[in-house]
Amino acid sequence: MRYVVAVAETNSFTRAAERCLVVQSALSHQVARLERELGARLFERTSRRVRLTPAGEAFLPAARQCLDAAERAAAEVAAAVGEVRGRLAVGVISTVTAVDIPGALRDFRERYPQVRISLRVAASDDLVEQVKEGAIDVAFLGLPTTARPQGVAAHELARDRLVAVVAPDHPLAGEAEVDLRRLSSEVFVDLPAGTAGRAQSDLAFEAAGLGRTVGFEVTSADFIARLVRPGLGVAMLPSAYVPHLSGVVTIEVADAPARVEYVIWSRFSRTPAATAFLAALDIPATDG
Known part of the structure; x- marks a missing residue:
């Protein structure tokens, strides 16, 4: 089962053998033996790629569960004698x-x-x-x-408020504090719609009866800063996180949303x- 999972994750018998620290012939033999026992082929093999058959797709989740259960059982035994593994x-x-x-x-x-x-x-x-x-x-x-x-x-663990993040030459960069109404006219860089990180800001603007334009949706806070830095938009990020960023200006938001x-x-x-x-x-x- 461990060999099957490795082949499925690497799409290669060669890479799977390297991961499992065995020679490829031994791994291929064991997979073929398992296929005979199951009475179904788990992989379609061509000269260009390896992929799961429908039977393989059905077998993979159960194989992973079995391997997880075996690993958990070994870890519980080790814990019983004072060893964490x-x-x-x-x-x-x-x-x-x-x-x-x-x-x-x-x-x-x-x-x-x-x-x-x-x-x-x-x-x-x-x-x-x-x-x-x-x-x-x-x-x-x-x-x-x-x-x-x-x-x-x-x-x-902690509670924090969001702060506005703008480019150094942005008209708001010299302000000590802004509010959501003033920010609502800006183009925003934010996380994708539907995520919890995005909801923090969306809910705050909705509660204030304000709309806003999110022109850039990205999945990384660091990339948000990379878009804010040249002035493509503004953002709101947790105040405890923004000290990790460079090349941007932070502004307090009077009615800022909070997160936990x-x-x-x-x-x-x-x-x-x-x-x-x-x-x-x-x-x-x-x-x-």
């Missing part, structure tokens, strides 16, 4: 500031070298779904103050590594 899959939004994620992962790896760590950057809503599905163990996200993560355990940063994990089960990681961050395991 297995995987720690972490998800973050690009603007998280309440926790120094690189530093936290570095310290955790030094303390628990047997744990395999991975990191994924995504939107808050996507991270919640991936925690529910078990694809991610712990995630750090930001939501409007009117929302709270649903279907997962959550602990509030959370750390979330599964309500139903936590891997030993996830439990250890939350403990290292002094996150109460009783939060819900």
Whole structure:
């Protein structure tokens, strides 16, 4: 099953063999043996590519679940004798500031070298779904103050207000403070519509009875700044995040929207590594 997953993810028997640290002939033999046992071909092989058959598409999710269950079982046994191992899959939004994620992962790896760590950057809503599905163990996200993560355990980390971000030569750059009405006439750079990060600003303008134009939609806060810097638009970003940016000017917003940063994990089960990681961050395991 591990070989099948590797071939499916790499679309190559050669790369899958390299990933699994076996010779290609051995990997191909084992996959063929499994196909005979199942009575169906899992892959279509041509000289140019390898892809899953319908049977392979049906087999892959179950194979992943079996491998995850086996890994979890081994990790639970290790935890019972005082050893933390297995995987720690972490998800973050690009603007998280309440926790120094690189530093936290570095310290955790030094303390628990047997744990395999991975990191994924995504939107808050996507991270919640991936925690529910078990694809991610712990995630750090930001939501409007009117929302709270649903279907997962959550602990509030920090609250922050958004500030306006403009180019150094923008007419507003010399202002100490602006309001949403004054900003509403500007062209905005923002996150994609439908994301939690975008909703923070959308809801604030709607509550004030104002409209605005979002001319540029991007998925990265850093790229937002790259578009603001030459004057293509203005943006609103968390005040704790903007010190990481250069070449832009920050302005306080009198009626600015706020956001809440959370750390979330599964309500139903936590891997030993996830439990250890939350403990290292002094996150109460009783939060819900």
